[in-house]
Amino acid sequence: MAVYSHSKIETFEQCKLKFKYRYLDKIIPEVAKGIEAHLGSIIHKTLEWLYIQVLKNSIPSIDDVISIYSEEWQENYSEDMPIVNKTMTAKDYFNRGVEFLVNYYMKYHPFQDNTIATEKKIEIDLDKTGQKKIIGYIDRLAHNLETNEIEIHDYKTSNSTLFK
Numbered sequence: 001m002a003v004y005s006h007s008k009i010e011t012f013e014q015c016k017l018k019f020k021y022r023y024l025d026k027i028i029p030e031v032a033k034g035i036e037a038h039l040g041s042i043i044h045k046t047l048e049w050l051y052i053q054v055l056k057n058s059i060p061s062i063d064d065v066i067s068i069y070s071e072e073w074q075e076n077y078s079e080d081m082p083i084v085n086k087t088m089t090a091k092d093y094f095n096r097g098v099e100f101l102v103n104y105y106m107k108y109h110p111f112q113d114n115t116i117a118t119e120k121k122i123e124i125d126l127d128k129t130g131q132k133k134i135i136g137y138i139d140r141l142a143h144n145l146e147t148n149e150i151e152i153h154d155y156k157t158s159n160s161t162l163f164k
Contacts, residue, residue: 004126004134035083039093040157042072043100044139047155048118051140054111055118062105069101100157114143116150 012019021027046069053060060068073094083090118140126132140153 001130002132004132006136033078033081035081035090035093036085036157038073038077038081039097042069042076043097043157044155045072046101047104047139051111051115051118054115059110062102062109065101065105066098069097073097097157113151114145116141116143 008019008023011022046065049068050060050065077090079090081090083093117138120138120141121135122138123133123135126134138152139155142151142153143149144151
């Protein structure tokens with residue numbers, strides 16, 4: 001069965017040889033996770049935790065959110081993580097994450113947007129036999145009661161803001 005994903009397609013578009021090594025030959029290079037990827041993954045984990053609490057009818061305080069973020073950061077941080085932007089330090093990235101979360105919290109609190117699920121795996125058949133699929137993960141799925149539409153939220157961290 002052929003299973004496609006955004007990262008597989010993106011890798012193929014970047015470099016067909018890289019795609020071959022990674023997905024066909026199963027050669028996975030040992031590359032240290034960079035600080036930028038670390039920041040993004042910890043923000044995702046923190047927001048997932050936040051919305052799991054919301055789904056349990058519990059609205060965490062901003063202090064709780066920052067505490068979870070700090071714990072996740074420390075637990076998964078390594079001093080040897082490469083930093084692409086040499087004008088910044090690991091502490092700068094950590095502080096940027098705090099800023100992202102505080103701004104997000106202030107904008108969306110009390111989180112009454114009818115979240116349905118977090119980190120929802122989706123699979124779409126690309127053929128009638130089910131032998132070709134595309135998979136992906138939705139950061140957060142919400143039901144907009146005003147428009148009666150299902151919203152897909154995809155968190156992105158950039159240089160200055162957290163996008164959803």
